[in-house]
Amino acid sequence: MTCAGIGQIAAAVRGRERSAQEVLRGTLADIARGNGAINAFTAVTDRRAVAAAAAVDTAIAAGHDPGPLAGVPFAVKNLYDIEGLPTLAGSKIDRDRAPAARDAALVRRLTAAGAILVGALNMDEYAYGFSTENSHYGPTRNPHDTTRIAGGSSGGAAAAVAASFVPLTLGSDTNGSIRVPAALCGVFGIKPTYGRLSRSGLRLFAASLDHGGAFCRSTTDLAAAYDAMQGPDPEDPTCSERAPEPVAGLLTRGLDGIRIGVADGYFKNQGVPEVFRAVEKAAAALDITRQVEIPAAGVARAAAMIITSVEGAELHLADLTTRAGDFDPMTRARFLAGALVPAPWYVHAQRFRRWYCAQLVQLFRDVDVIIAPTTPYPAFPIGQASVQLDGQRLPAAGSLGIFTQPLSFAGLPVVAAPVAGAGPLPIGLQIVAAPWREDLVLRVAAAGEALGLFAAASPPSLS
Amino acid sequence: MADAFDPEAYVPQAAAALGLPIAPSDLGDVLGALAILARVAGVVMAFPLPEEIIAAAVFTAEKGDA
Secondary structure, eight states, rough: OOOOOHHHHHHHTTTTOOOHHHHHHHHHHHHHHHHHHOOOOOEHHHHHHHHHHHHHHHHHHHHOOOTTTTTOOOETTBBOOOSSOOOOOOOOOOGOOOHHHHHHHHHHHHHHHOEEEEEEEEGGGGGGSSSSSSSSEEOOOEETEEEOOOOOOHHHHHHHHHHHSEEEEEEEEETTTTTHHHHHTTEEEEOOOEEEEEETTTSSOOTOOOOOEESSSSSSHHHHHHHOSSSSOOTTTTSSSOOOOOOOGGGGTTTOOOOOEOOOGGSSSOOOOOHHHHHHHHHHTTOEEEEOOTTTHHHHHHHHHHHHHHHHHTTTTHHHHHHGGGGGGTHHHHHHHTTTOOHHHHHHHHHHHHHHHHHHHHHHTTEEEEEEEESSOOOOTTTTTTTETTTTEEEEEEETHHHHHHHHHOOOOOEEEEBBSSSSSOOOEEEEEEETTTTHHHHHHHHHHTTTOOOOOGGGGOO | OOOOOOHHHHHHHHHOOOOOOOOHHHHHHHHEEEHHHHHHHHHHSSSOOOOOOOSSSSOOOTTSSO
16 A cells, blocks of 8 residues: 655655656555445546646656655545536436536645546435435445545545545545544545635535635645645635745744643533543543633534524525435435424524624634544444443434534634544544634644654454 | 424425425435534624624725725
8 A cells, every 4th residue: 555645645746756747656556446345436537647747757857846745646526527427426427417517626635736536426315414324326435444434525535535546635524524534544634724725616515604625644744735735716705815824834833832721511512432432541641631621612512503404404495405315314304304493593603602602702712722522432333323332322424523513613623633543433632722823733733743643543354 | 584484394395496406315415514604603603793793794895895
């Protein structure tokens, strides 16, 4: 498997130690050999990739700089537009859509930096799920135990990085769809501040809450990819006009001056013991003694569920009305139910969001970074419908967002970091900061990585 | 309102009024999904908010957004 990181690959290609075409050949061979067991890819864009890699090599031979991600293979959740392919968003219905006329904005930014797109990745239908148990395209399997889920909805994106098919993938996160699969697959993920990265050319799910983001095996890779994707985009009205604020050069600054707390109350219930042990391990390693109570976190999760259901259903109302039977049985009833939600529930949820965000801004006057668990339990077997938690029987997939939903609801930047040696299956933590402080979450993640606290897990077959 | 919500009474009538067909084989799951949403809506609706708290969307006449 090609385990080299972004920095190593780009340095080797730019330094003419390896050609982009040689890197690509290895990547395509790894995917061909390994994807059958994992089912991460729904399309491999090999012809396009071969042409792009040749162009990078030609540019280097001519003395031009192809960019900081020269020759780095990457793949994207199949809700990102890829020129010439229909954007599936995990659905059967959208196979019939016209092929995308051009790449999504984030794909264009990565390729402009020299990266090579190699394919599209599996997901829950229309991003409405946390397990990537897709009935149309099959489940994505966790590289650490292929009988278990990879998490979702960006399950293919997390699994492709966990299996080291590629060093970088893009996902999207509405309620936890980057952070949950990152935790379950043992890789790093970043969900930046709402509005930081353009969503132009990304098939939306619930526009009030949708974020683009990335998966990698290290914080340096994550920062390099994130920096390449920042910047305003008038084609996405939610995309901030802030100029790029690069973070790659800040990662080694350590923890000096950063006030860190552990999320208390809500975030210390409804999980299995090993998840809370991972939080305690992080608190000890990072010397955290402060506890932080996020107010009304449970209400925030509830409000996120209402907003998601309504906005998701509205986007697909025409298809729900005329061809509901073509929806994945895993999503169909929830989409139909969302179409019937009384309007006051939605408006109150949106009004609550305003109140909640104001409370969190206050909270971040006293603390810079908050550590919280990512999921209440590690990956469960594919097909498992329910879990027993604190004496309650809960939906197995639906409850994976207990700890992620209250944070994305406020649009806060989060790095999902895998805790080294947390157990037989990967467990991750969320590192959270005030809006626009991606620099802080990445610094804390990098400091934890340097201490050996955080590390991408290696699947048994790869170690 | 959310606490008194009765999905079994509401769903068939609301779906018919909206012209949203629900297959008999899906009805049970839709009722279940809406019951979950009603339960969490009860949590949201019970949270008191001052009238001056408005949703965060910013509308401008020339662009339709901020």
